[in-house]
Amino acid sequence: MPAASMARPSAPLPALKPTKPLLRRSTLSGTVRKADDADLDADLLSVPPSPSKRARVTFNPHVEEKVMQGRSVEQIKAEVRRAIDGHTKGDSEEYDILKEVFSSQQRGQDTTRETGNEEIRKYVHALTNYVSLLGKSCSGLVKAVLDCDWLGRDESFLKAYVQFLGSLASAQGTYVPLVLSKLVDFFPGVRMSSGRLPGYPDVSRVQLTQRVHYAMKYVLRLIPSASATLSPILDRQFPFADETKKAHISYIENLVRVIEYAPELKSDIFSLITDRLVKIDVQMQTDLDDIEDEVAATIVQAISMQPPSGNIHEADEDSEESDDDMVTSDDESHDDAKRIKEVQDNVEKMDAILDLLFSLYEPYFSDPNSIEAATMFDSLLGHFQTIILPTYHSRHTQFLLFHFAQKAEYLVDSFAGTCVKLAFEDNRPAVLRQASAAYLASFVARGAHVQPSVVRVVFDTIGSNLDMLRAENELTCRGPDLRRFGTFYAMTQALLYIFCFRWRDLITSADVFEDEDPTAFLSQELTWVPGIKEMLMRVIYSNMNPLKVCSPPIVAEFAKIAHHLRFMYVYPLLETNKRIRLSQFSSGVANGALRETGSGVNRESWHQLDAYFPFDPYQLPVSKRWVEDDYVPWKGIPGLDQDEDDDDSADEEDEEEEEVDLEEDTATDDEVDD
Structure with missing residues (x-):
C-alpha cells in the first residue's frame, strides 16, 4: 500500500x-x-x-x-x-x-x-x-x-x-x-x-x-x-574538465556503481565517461603542445616517480580541503610555474581516469570469447565511431580500443574491419575517412597481437582501394592536390607506415629470419606477398604523386627501408619532387584533409599530410602498464646504418642528411632502436 x-x-x-x-x-x-x-x-x-x-x-x-x-x-x-x-x-x-x-x-x-x-x-x-x-x-x-x-x-x-x-x-x-x-x-x-x-x-x-x-x-x-x-x-x-582529479575519479566510480542497480543505464554511462575523457584528453594534449618538450618530459617523469596514492577517498579523511584549495608556494604564484602546475594536474587527472577505466573494463574481458566481452566491445566500437574518431586531438582515450581489441583474434578482426568500412564508405566526410585510415594503419603497425595474416589482408585491402581511386582520378589529375585527393593520400600514407613497421610480415620466404646472423637475410632474394610491389609502384608513380603530399618523415623512412630491402628505389622521384611546388596544383585552401589548421597557407607544409597516427607511443606513466605488452616499439633494421655509409649516390646522401627518424617525428616520446 x-x-x-x-x-x-x-x-x-x-x-x-x-x-x-x-x-x-x-x-x-x-x-x-x-x-x-x-x-x-x-x-x-x-x-x-x-x-x-x-x-x-x-x-x-x-x-x-x-x-x-x-x-x-x-x-x-x-x-x-x-x-x-x-x-x-x-x-x-x-x-x-x-x-x-x-x-x-x-x-x-x-x-x-x-x-x-x-x-x-x-x-x-x-x-x-x-x-x-x-x-x-x-x-x-x-x-x-x-x-x-x-x-x-x-x-x-x-x-x-x-x-x-x-x-x-x-x-x-x-x-x-x-x-x-x-x-x-x-x-x-x-x-x-x-x-x-x-x-x-x-x-x-x-x-x-x-x-x-x-x-x-x-x-x-x-x-x-x-x-x-x-x-x-x-x-x-559531470565535473567540468578543470575540476580536480579527486572529483572526477569519485564521480566516475559513483556512475559505475549506479550500473549495479540500474543496468539499463550502462550504455549511457560508459558513453558519457568516454565523451568527457576525450575532452580532458584534448585539453591535456593542447597544454603539452604549448610548453617546451623538456618541460613536458619532466612533468611525465615527475608523475611516474610519485608513490602510489592508494584509495583517493581515504587519503586524509580529516581534511575538508579540495585539491585546488591547497596552499601554493611563492614560486607557484608566478604565471609560468602556475601554468606548469595546471598541466601536471591535467596529466595526473587523465592518467588516473584511464587507469580506472582500464580496470573497470578488464573484468568484462576475463573471457574474451564470452558474450559479455563481445557486447562490451560492441559498446566500445560505438564510442569509437561517435566520440573518439571525430576528435582529431584525442591522444590516449583510443588505447582502450587498442588494448581490448587485442584480447582475441575476432576482436582484432572486428576493430580492423570497422576501420576499413569507415575508411572506404563514400558517404562519409573525407576527414573521417582519412582518420579511419590513420587508425587502421596505426593499429595494424603497432598492435603486438595483430597476426601477420591480418597485416597482409589489411595491406591488400587498402592497396586494392587505392588502385581503384588511382584509376578513377588519374586521367583528370593535373598534379598532387591534397584538397581533391585527400583520401587517396591518407590511404597511401597508411600503407607506407604499415610497411615501415611490419615489412617482415609482408615477406613470404619462410626461412628468411632463421639464421642466427640478423643481417643474413640481406644476402637473399626476398619474396614479397604477390602484387604489393606492383600495386605500390602504380600508386607512387601516378600523376597524383603521393610521395610529394604524404608526411616527409614517413616518406623518407619508407624510401630508406624499401631501398635497403631492395623492394623499391624511389630516391630519383624524391629528388624530382623537390622542384615541384604544391601550391600551383592546389584547388583550394579548405581541403578538409586530416591535418593541423592555421595560417601560412602558402607554405608547402600546408599542402602536405600530417604524420598523424593515433597509437603513437603512450605517454601516461601510471596507466601505461595496461598497454606495454600490446605494443610494437620501433625497431631498427639490421645492417641499415652500415649500408648508408657505403652509398655512392650523392643525391641519396643529400636526401638522407635531411631525414628525421620516423619514430621521433610521429611520436611524442622517445623509443630506442633495438
Whole structure:
C-alpha cells in the first residue's frame, strides 16, 4: 500500500484516502511501483564486517506511528497539515516555521536541544503522509527538506528520509528530477562534515557514499521510468574538465556503481565517461603542445616517480580541503610555474581516469570469447565511431580500443574491419575517412597481437582501394592536390607506415629470419606477398604523386627501408619532387584533409599530410602498464646504418642528411632502436 495513503490524521482533519492517480502521477512514461514492491534492504547502510558475512537489515517502508519522546507523531502530523493547508489559503506563517525546522538542520544547526533529533524524524514521518499535498506551491518546503543534513544521522532516520524521497517522487512526478539531482550532487565526493553531525555517531565517507546509493536505488526501484530522467542529470552534473582529479575519479566510480542497480543505464554511462575523457584528453594534449618538450618530459617523469596514492577517498579523511584549495608556494604564484602546475594536474587527472577505466573494463574481458566481452566491445566500437574518431586531438582515450581489441583474434578482426568500412564508405566526410585510415594503419603497425595474416589482408585491402581511386582520378589529375585527393593520400600514407613497421610480415620466404646472423637475410632474394610491389609502384608513380603530399618523415623512412630491402628505389622521384611546388596544383585552401589548421597557407607544409597516427607511443606513466605488452616499439633494421655509409649516390646522401627518424617525428616520446 502506498506510503502516502497510510496517514491517519487526528480529528478534525479529514483522513486522506488512497486514489489511483497518487502513484501514477508522474511526468515520466512508464510504471510506478508501490513502496512495498521496491523490496529494498539496508545492505548499503553500513560496511559489512567481512566479504563473506554481510549485515542485512530489513527495511519496512511503513511509517512508524508511535508516541516518542516529546510531542507525538500525531501532534506533529496535525501541525504539518495545518501549515500546508494555511499556505495554500494564503496564510504562510506556520508554513514558514515548518520550512525553518528543516533549514535549521543544514550544517547541523539546532540539533542539540533535548528532542531536536527525535522531532526532525517525526516531521519527516508527517511529511511522508502528506506528499500528495506537496504540489508546486510547496516547492520551497520540499527544497528545504531535500537540502537538510540527512546522510550522517542514525539508520532509523535514514530509512524514514529515504521513504519520504520515494513517496514524494511517486506522488509528485515533477519532483523526480530534483530528488535525483540532489542525490547526484554527492557523486563528486561527500564532505566528511556530513558524517559528523552533533548528537550522532560519526559516519565514514564510505558509509556516506553507500547511503547515497541506498536512496538512489530505492527511488529507481520504486519508479523504474525515473532512469530516463537520471541519464541527462548524470550528464549535466559531470565535473567540468578543470575540476580536480579527486572529483572526477569519485564521480566516475559513483556512475559505475549506479550500473549495479540500474543496468539499463550502462550504455549511457560508459558513453558519457568516454565523451568527457576525450575532452580532458584534448585539453591535456593542447597544454603539452604549448610548453617546451623538456618541460613536458619532466612533468611525465615527475608523475611516474610519485608513490602510489592508494584509495583517493581515504587519503586524509580529516581534511575538508579540495585539491585546488591547497596552499601554493611563492614560486607557484608566478604565471609560468602556475601554468606548469595546471598541466601536471591535467596529466595526473587523465592518467588516473584511464587507469580506472582500464580496470573497470578488464573484468568484462576475463573471457574474451564470452558474450559479455563481445557486447562490451560492441559498446566500445560505438564510442569509437561517435566520440573518439571525430576528435582529431584525442591522444590516449583510443588505447582502450587498442588494448581490448587485442584480447582475441575476432576482436582484432572486428576493430580492423570497422576501420576499413569507415575508411572506404563514400558517404562519409573525407576527414573521417582519412582518420579511419590513420587508425587502421596505426593499429595494424603497432598492435603486438595483430597476426601477420591480418597485416597482409589489411595491406591488400587498402592497396586494392587505392588502385581503384588511382584509376578513377588519374586521367583528370593535373598534379598532387591534397584538397581533391585527400583520401587517396591518407590511404597511401597508411600503407607506407604499415610497411615501415611490419615489412617482415609482408615477406613470404619462410626461412628468411632463421639464421642466427640478423643481417643474413640481406644476402637473399626476398619474396614479397604477390602484387604489393606492383600495386605500390602504380600508386607512387601516378600523376597524383603521393610521395610529394604524404608526411616527409614517413616518406623518407619508407624510401630508406624499401631501398635497403631492395623492394623499391624511389630516391630519383624524391629528388624530382623537390622542384615541384604544391601550391600551383592546389584547388583550394579548405581541403578538409586530416591535418593541423592555421595560417601560412602558402607554405608547402600546408599542402602536405600530417604524420598523424593515433597509437603513437603512450605517454601516461601510471596507466601505461595496461598497454606495454600490446605494443610494437620501433625497431631498427639490421645492417641499415652500415649500408648508408657505403652509398655512392650523392643525391641519396643529400636526401638522407635531411631525414628525421620516423619514430621521433610521429611520436611524442622517445623509443630506442633495438
